Amino acid sequence: MAHLGDSSVHTYLGHVADWLASLPAASLRDLLAAHGGPAAAAVFCVDMTRGFCSEGRLASPRVASIVPAVAQLLIRAHEAGVRRFYLPQDCHAPDAAEFAQYGVHCVAGTPESDLVPELAGLPFADTFVVIPKNTVASHVATGLDARLDRDGWPGLCIVVGDCTDICIYQLAIHLKARANAQRAGSAVVVPERCVQTYDLPPATALSIGAMPHHGELLHGVFLHHMALNGVRVVSEVVP
Numbered sequence: 001m002a003h004l005g006d007s008s009v010h011t012y013l014g015h016v017a018d019w020l021a022s023l024p025a026a027s028l029r030d031l032l033a034a035h036g037g038p039a040a041a042a043v044f045c046v047d048m049t050r051g052f053c054s055e056g057r058l059a060s061p062r063v064a065s066i067v068p069a070v071a072q073l074l075i076r077a078h079e080a081g082v083r084r085f086y087l088p089q090d091c092h093a094p095d096a097a098e099f100a101q102y103g104v105h106c107v108a109g110t111p112e113s114d115l116v117p118e119l120a121g122l123p124f125a126d127t128f129v130v131i132p133k134n135t136v137a138s139h140v141a142t143g144l145d146a147r148l149d150r151d152g153w154p155g156l157c158i159v160v161g162d163c164t165d166i167c168i169y170q171l172a173i174h175l176k177a178r179a180n181a182q183r184a185g186s187a188v189v190v191p192e193r194c195v196q197t198y199d200l201p202p203a204t205a206l207s208i209g210a211m212p213h214h215g216e217l218l219h220g221v222f223l224h225h226m227a228l229n230g231v232r233v234v235s236e237v238v239p
Contacts, residue, residue: 023235036155038081046161051112060198088131088138160194165222
């Protein structure tokens with residue numbers, strides 16, 4: 001059995017790095033044409049809230065850095081005629097069980113649970129469908145699947161936001177698995193420049209009693225694993 005220090009592991013990580021560096025961009029025009037047009041497309045924007053970008057114990061500069069790219073993608077999609085924007089967002093009960101893993105964050109009714117101003121201020125923000133969630137899984141006890149059944153299962157799902165290895169991973173894999181089960185043939189697309197995760201070095205983690213988290217490593221490995229499971233990972237979505 002391979003150990004983490006084995007050369008095969010380093011070879012694999014080198015492959016992941018090369019794969020990330022060579023990701024192609026995808027044309028939104030082409031994606032829409034191949035998957036039913038703007039009416040059949042949906043953008044899923046996960047956890048782009050103050051509590052992950054600008055304030056609170058889980059706010060991360062890495063996550064905050066993608067806000068402009070996410071805003072641009074939403075604008076581009078809207079200009080192309082896409083009208084379905086689903087925003088799963090942490091909106092925790094004060095006694096959420098998840099706090100045992102991640103600490104208190106994004107409690108309902110606090111500023112941390114609010115969408116970042118750059119997205120809340122978009123002229124079409126009143127069309128966003130916010131999906132409050134009390135865990136890392138956007139589809140568990142949220143009504144998301146029922147909403148998608150009611151609105152019509154998207155032919156194209158574009159997933160953006162944070163965190164790559166937690167909420168983004170779980171949502172993208174769920175959307176792809178359900179599309180496969182339904183033989184829907186839906187495409188699930190994750191643009192690398194519009195997703196990100198946090199970094200917590202071992203020394204800092206030890207000082208606060210948390211587990212370390214290597215942002216760059218887990219960002220790359222989990223994107224690679226999404227691709228292994230049929231999610232289309234691209235560098236960005238261009239016009």
